[in-house]
Amino acid sequence: MQAIRKSVFLLITLSLLVSCNGTSTAMKDDGTTQTRKKVVGGGCDGxxxxxxxxxxxxxxxxxxxxxxxxxxxxxxxxxxxxxxxxxxxxxxxxxxxxxxxxxxxxxxxxxxxxxxxxxxxxxxxxxxxxxxxxxxxxxxxxxxxxxxxxxxxxxxxxxxxxxxxxxxxxxxxxxxxxxxxxxxxxxxxxxxxxxxxxxxxxxxxxxxxxxxxxxxxxxxx
Ligand SMILES: [Fe+2]
The missing domain is CATH 2.60.130.10 (Aromatic compound dioxygenase)
Structure with missing residues (x-):
């Protein structure tokens, strides 16, 4: 149950940290953050x-x-x-x-x-x-x-x-x-x-x- 709560918390945290410059910030288990490029449009082959x-x-x-x-x-x-x-x-x-x-x-x-x-x-x-x-x-x-x-x-x-x-x-x-x-x-x-x-x-x-x-x-x- 605790793991589920932690996952929900992480999901909420992630969504709050999505920024408007095309990046998102993920919080890792150790409390540090990691910035990732967000793919606008969901990807495209070609x-x-x-x-x-x-x-x-x-x-x-x-x-x-x-x-x-x-x-x-x-x-x-x-x-x-x-x-x-x-x-x-x-x-x-x-x-x-x-x-x-x-x-x-x-x-x-x-x-x-x-x-x-x-x-x-x-x-x-x-x-x-x-x-x-x-x-x-x-x-x-x-x-x-x-x-x-x-x-x-x-x-x-x-x-x-x-x-x-x-x-x-x-x-x-x-x-x-x-x-x-x-x-x-x-x-x-x-x-x-x-x-x-x-x-x-x-x-x-x-x-x-x-x-x-x-x-x-x-x-x-
Ligand atoms: Fe075509």
Whole structure:
């Protein structure tokens, strides 16, 4: 019983000691403390590849390698806001990676070996002082086995958070593979990623505003 009480006490102590700078402080049995990095967003397989080949200088507008390839030209733009949903969040790096027009993450010669699994259509933006960003790319095709709706993955790196984390993929409201069941299962990390696009000539336009921390586990408040 004493051991259980001690564990409960330790759990309460740990939760009280969680700080808002992305670290937590654990108290050990001998009374000393240990500071650990806290993983915001619960971890992400592949998000760390955002640092492979990442340019030193990143603009708030990016044009992917896919832009000049076969496929429906797509422009996605919007703003990233802080957790209050209204203050623009500048200097947030958004990394995206996607399949090509045939549904494959297709690497090309010369790519870093570690990043080949993300294919060659990948890129970065860093939000401007107004929190805004734009991406010019092509609409990805779904996987060849049609097991998932078409999507563009996203990993975010905020200036004041230790680790990168993922938010909901960009998806497409008119995608027949985007069933009601899949929509209902969405985590809406950063807000919904489903784009309701419109056509302007040969260009498809989509807008997404992102709220940092929304539905992100472990996000500092
Ligand atoms: Fe994927």
């Amino acid at each position: 998000c760390e590849l955002m640092f492979v080949g990442m340019p030193k200088n990143i603009d708030h507008i990016d044009t992917s390698a896919g832009w000049n390839e076969k496929g429906q030209k797509l422009a996605i733009s919007g703003a990233i806001y802080k957790a209050d949903g209204k203050t623009p969040a500048p200097n947030v790096i958004l990394y995206y990676w996607q399949t090509d027009n045939s549904g494959v993450y297709s690497p090309v010669d010369g790519m870093a070996v570690e990043a080949r699994s993300h294919g060659h259509i990948r890129g970065w933006i860093k939000t401007n002082p107004q929190g805004r960003y734009s991406i010019y790319t092509i609409r990805p095709a779904p996987y060849r086995d049609r097991s998932s709706p078409a999507h563009i993955h996203i990993s975010l790196k905020e200036p004041t958070i230790n680790n990168e984390y993922y938010i909901d993929d960009f998806q497409f409201d008119d995608d027949q593979l985007l069933t009601n069941a899949i929509r209902q299962q969405a985590d809406n990390r950063g807000g919904s990623g489903i784009l309701k696009t419109v056509k302007r000539g040969n260009l498809e336009l989509g807008t997404r505003n992102i709220i940092l921390g929304l539905n992100i586990p472990g996000y500092p408040r």
